[in-house]
Amino acid sequence: MDHFTYRGGRLHAEDVPLERIAEAVGTPVYVYSTATLARHFRVFDEALAGMDHVIAYALKANSNLGVVATLARMGAGADVVSEGELRRALAAGVEPGKIVFSGVGKTEAEMRHALDAGIAHFNIESEPELEALSAVASAMGVTARIALRVNPDVDAKTHAKISTGRYENKFGVPIDRAPDFYARAGALPGIEVIGVDVHIGSQLTDLAPFEAAFAKVAELTRRLRAEGHDIRRLDLGGGLGIPYQASNAAPPLPFDYGALIRRTVGDLGCQVVIEPGRLIAGNAGVLVSRCIYRKSGEGRDFLILDAAMNDLIRPAMYDAWHDIVPLTEPAPGAPLTPVDVVGPVCESGDTFAKGRSLPPVAAGEMVAFRSAGAYGAVMSSEYNSRPLVPEVLVNGAEFAVVRPRPTYDEMLARDRLPPWVG
Known part of the structure; x- marks a missing residue:
């Protein structure tokens, strides 16, 4: 179960239309649901009720401080696999006595x-x-x-x-x-x-x-x-x-x-x-992306999005499936057409789905990749010098940017020219 549903013909994260977030933050953007994170933690906690237990959330699934802090306040521990993850767990308020290092x-x-x-x-x-x-x-x-x-x-x-x-x-x-x-x-x-x-x-x-x-x-x-x-x-x-x-x-x-x-x-x-990770965070997040072009090829059509394999690498790396849905609810009986859903990166592997049957999506319209809360943003990169995708956490009718999109100037400033070419 998650808290991403259509209301009045628009896809919402809890009480917030995803369109509102996209217009405020830009696309592509990861959006997480506090209510879903909390529910998934609780079902594990209830499953082990009466036993001495620790639910050590696996940070490798999604290590955003806002996500980890949400779980820490519910009593979660942490499973970490690096000093960086350990520092994130501590910064988010996880009790050291509930952290395991794998x-x-x-x-x-x-x-x-x-x-x-x-x-x-x-x-x-x-x-x-x-x-x-x-x-x-x-x-x-x-x-x-x-x-x-x-x-x-x-x-x-x-x-x-x-x-x-x-x-x-x-x-x-x-x-x-x-x-x-x-x-x-x-x-x-x-x-x-x-x-x-x-x-x-x-x-x-x-x-x-x-x-x-x-x-x-x-x-x-x-x-x-x-x-x-x-x-x-x-x-x-x-x-x-x-x-x-x-x-x-x-x-x-x-x-x-x-x-x-x-x-x-x-x-x-x-x-x-x-050490659950995917089951807590996976369905608690979506990746929202805007269609740049709809392209007709020889025997197939392409939906070219502004999200790419560097933003969500699971399909390219694991041949993984993510349900893709439009942010505007399709009319009942809307025709479904097979399309290849791809990104703008210069790799043939930058393909999210082949021959996926989708309702009509035109240039400028937006879609959401469901079940993208785990191994999505955390595995992203700046390949092709594309800025990292921002992350947004929703709580009821509120939302907050919990990782901003870096500017191009910020990206360039991380590099240093050697003295012999400066």
């Missing part, structure tokens, strides 16, 4: 910053990383709490580029080697073993892979406790998918996901950490 390539500088901040724990992905963290923590005279990210070799049945739980993926330690790893961790100075971490992929639309992975985590937890490790926290990752295409079957609900967690690991008495 990722395969943490630097020693990032480790020091996280230890200074007092984060909840590190998810460790390799023995060299463990050794480095031990050295950093010992030199600082502090203790680093860790969970080992285990790779359970479970096929998440998702896109190859967002699968993380198979042995051929770069993430984690094979689960069969985990006991030896924990024995080593327990002997190192500056390290406190507190948990087990697992994450098998993103955009999962079936609970079966989760069940297989969580069952392996439960078995490992019992073995580790028998070997003397105080395992008291289970970080179960994220990955629950969203319905990008309205005609597709709905993915499992957070309630069903919560029931699965209770069934597989609920008897272990551990604090449960989950």
